[in-house]
Amino acid sequence: MTNPPAPFLSLVSIVRKRTESGDVLRDALSFNHEQLAARGVPHEILLVESTGHGTDPSSVDWVDRIVPNGRDGILTQFAIDPRYDDASPMCATRNGGEFILNNVGIRRARGSFVLCLGPGICLGRRVLDKIGSARIESGVLYRAPRVDVRQDNWRDSQGCDAFEEPRRVIGHFGLADAADFILLDRASFHELRGFAELYTLNGRPMGQELVTRASANGWPTESFGAPVYRAFDASSDTPGWRTVERAPGSRSRVAYLNPDSWGLAAAPERRLGPHRIWLDFDWSAVARLVDFSRVSQMARI
Secondary structure: OOOOOOOOEEEEEEEOOHHHHHHHHHHHHHHHHHHHHHOOOOEEEEEEEEOOOOOOHHHHHHHHOOOOOHHHOOEEEEEEOOHHHHHOHHHOOOOOOOHHHHHHHHHHOOOOEEEEEOOOEEEOHHHHHHHHOOOOOOOOEEEOOEEEEEEOOHHHOOOOHHHHOHHHEEEEEOOOOHHHEEEEEHHHHHHHOOOOOOOOOOOOOHHHHHHHHHHHOOOOEEEOOOOEEEEEEOOOOOOOOOOOOOOOOOOOOOEEOOOOOOOOOOOOEEEEEOOEEEEOOOHHHOOOOOOHHHEEOOOOO
């Protein structure tokens, strides 16, 4: 059996707590898939989660509902053995260190471009149109602001119109919230070795660290000039219903360079189904806990 041709775009999204945000995450991924397909964009979705229930059949059912006919190669879920958290607490997938989950997807993506999208984030019309027309370039790190919107029942919204109604806007996030949207060609992502696999580095968000490191090493950053959206159900009591100001940019110039094993490259893979892969625990996949040679003052890669 031959592998399908490499897609234009690999969309990487992570699962934090499926019990709390499963519907929102699933609906957002379904929305993005439908919109990309409508614009003829060859794409794949890589869903990554750290879970102790990766072999649970109910988890497979949950994934199957994201993309209809997902077994045609569009959707792959990577479930990570939670023992990696205990083995390397400084890059644990809990306590804010979820960027290692993004790296698992980046490392295994096949697309010419890789888009890391925050859980529950929906692509806006102008973002979709720019990707659909292939007006993105290699060697450029793309970002986008985020707009939070209120929906009465947003699952019934089949297009982008509902996200663009001003009366629904409940909050704004600036470009400094880099975890929601980072788009870069796959070769550059690999050269940069993905996100820093530490959940604390001078108190800075690791998404912003990647942006700073990329800029210092010659990758220009460009805003799409158009937002992505996160929807909240109007019937829920959501603490996110507030206006959020632009987050201040980091002035630190410290970089963290991941080892060659970034993204759990050496983790043994066990296929559980047509589009579900379990990453077994292996000490060889765990980076050294202390390695100061990989911390520098924005030294070139």
